[in-house]
Amino acid sequence: MILTHSPQSAFERRVDRIPSLGVGLSVDCYSPDLFALLDELEGCDLHPAYLELFQATTGMLEEVRRRLPAMPLAYHGEGLWVTQPDFPVSPYLKTRLEETVRQLNSIQSHWLNHECASKEMGGFAFGTYLPPLYTATSADVVADNIALVQRALDVHWETTPHGSPLFLLEMAPLTYFSAGDLAVPQFFRRVTDRVACGLVLDIGHLWTVYRYGSVGQHGPLDQFVERFLDEFPLERVVEIHVAGLAERDADVVSDAAAAHPAWIDAHEAEIPSVLWDLLEQTLAHPKLRHLRAVALEVDNKDVALIANEFRLADRRFHGQVASTMTRDPRRTRQDDGGSESVVRQSAVTQQERKGLEKQYVRYARTASGLLSPSGPEWQAVQEDGAGLARYTAGYLPNEILRWGGQLTDMFPDTCRLLAEAGIVLDEFVPWWFRDVRVASESYDFFLLKISRFQEFVCERAPQLSPLADREAALLRSAYADANERRSPAIETDGELTR
Structure with missing residues (x-):
């Protein structure tokens, strides 16, 4: 011991x-x-x-x-x-x-x-x-x-x-x-x-x-x-x-x-x-x-x-x-509630971490509305699903479409032509959560939103990809310049930044 x-x-x-x-x-x-x-x-x-x-x-x-x-x-x-x-x-x-x-x-x-x-x-x-x-x-x-x-x-x-x-x-x-x-x-x-x-x-x-x-x-x-x-x-x-x-x-x-x-x-x-x-x-x-x-x-x-x-x-x-x-x-x-000397606790095993990883995949899919809540950790939500429904139906779409910058402001011309083609921006939300993705760079939601929207446009309206790419390049350039000047990267219209 x-x-x-x-x-x-x-x-x-x-x-x-x-x-x-x-x-x-x-x-x-x-x-x-x-x-x-x-x-x-x-x-x-x-x-x-x-x-x-x-x-x-x-x-x-x-x-x-x-x-x-x-x-x-x-x-x-x-x-x-x-x-x-x-x-x-x-x-x-x-x-x-x-x-x-x-x-x-x-x-x-x-x-x-x-x-x-x-x-x-x-x-x-x-x-x-x-x-x-x-x-x-x-x-x-x-x-x-x-x-x-x-x-x-x-x-x-x-x-x-x-x-x-x-x-x-x-x-x-x-x-x-x-x-x-x-x-x-x-x-x-x-x-x-x-x-x-x-x-x-x-x-x-x-x-x-x-x-x-x-x-x-x-x-x-x-x-x-x-x-x-x-x-x-x-x-x-x-x-x-x-x-x-x-x-x-x-x-x-x-x-x-x-x-x-x-x-x-x-x-x-x-x-x-x-x-x-x-x-x-x-x-x-x-x-x-x-x-x-x-x-x-x-x-x-x-x-x-x-x-x-x-x-x-x-x-x-x-x-x-x-x-x-x-x-x-x-x-x-x-x-x-404890003693001055304790037995050193063992680290979490790799098997336990892998099991928890699977639970977090289910968590993300449940929070995004792709899966119904199930299992003991979701018992309270199963008994009263109003809160989760409110999150997936209202809060999450707002987060993807408007958080850190509204898509219609970020990609004004692309969004206008998507609408003319009958493609509504709400479709971007389930598309965002459709696939499990291995992160290719350190987390930055603004940059991630730009690249994901480019992919969405390429898949749903490939004829608009050149336009989306040009607007994306302008956004990335402005973002880099703003960070270099140590000033706000983007206006958020009163939304939380944290």
Whole structure:
């Protein structure tokens, strides 16, 4: 039997190196323009304690650090799909890790925050995050993949006195449905029992778990949240996020819509009052002992609304956040449900990873409407399929046709001639998910959308391929120029960019 330090004690050694920051903002550098936003806040005498920057070009991040030398900066990564069983053998993993290291280093971030979600799974690509399968094997895979990333960070920072950035895993939102046979708190407990990562708890995401989880609609919200926080590994939470929620148009509505609004994660939207109350409830929980920061996520949000909400948050929660951050974290491992020394757990087997890969192929096909839900991980959806139907009938087509750029704006002449030929753009959605594809390049939804649409046109209207190719070349050139100038790659008309 080999004994080693528990993941909890290893986490505590790492988190002790992270300073307490306070109430800040999680931002996209481009939308709204970060420096214009900070100028506006300065004019209102509002001063975020820190900024968490969503992945941008390294040049842009370096510019932020140069212009804000005294501002604490943190990092929200993208493209490290730790939920996926084939993550360790991804041909682009080395490139992604190298880019992540460069970006973390450029802003001197104490942590790498990443969603517990993916935009690629089982040979299929999506425009926005899909949460993991909430199963025991899936949790084990997530933990082992996080350990791989943390080791890579440790190697790069092994000679630095302040240590390497800590991997923070953020609980993903639910968009109308969830799949799995393990409750969300138990999933994250299983992850943290296996790896010394921190967590990010997003209050809006928590609301969506209540709204779209299997038990959420059967009891009062405050009681659900109380149980959730009791069971969730709150002692691992290093950062809390708060962002807007909003309804999206869809043809299918749930029977429960009258009882609860059909909100989903929407950073550009106003933060509803219920989330402020949930934040207060969360901050008061005694298990929250390693909190370092609270951020409002404000990408794509109107600057005036950002200022108003930050003013509200700072006035209402500044003292409570400060008090929570000064709690004495020195408790025994037994208080958190484990022992100080544990048996080193074996890695997930290749057979288990292969089995989970097949489940993720089924997940992607089910989410895209190509398969009916079946199996124990889909029991809740089988009992009430309204949420999944809403996702496949309304949300997903919007994601493919409009997310990150509307096809009719990207390919105006091609789309006009397709319509004249009787080919409707809605046909592009099932075509997108028709085939399993091995990724040929590192994930970039905008570039992927361009190449997929070219293929669609070539198949359905080959006479229009030369036109589609010319419009695609213009898009790629503009995209490359925009990235080189470190400015927004494309306008999104208020849509989420994350």
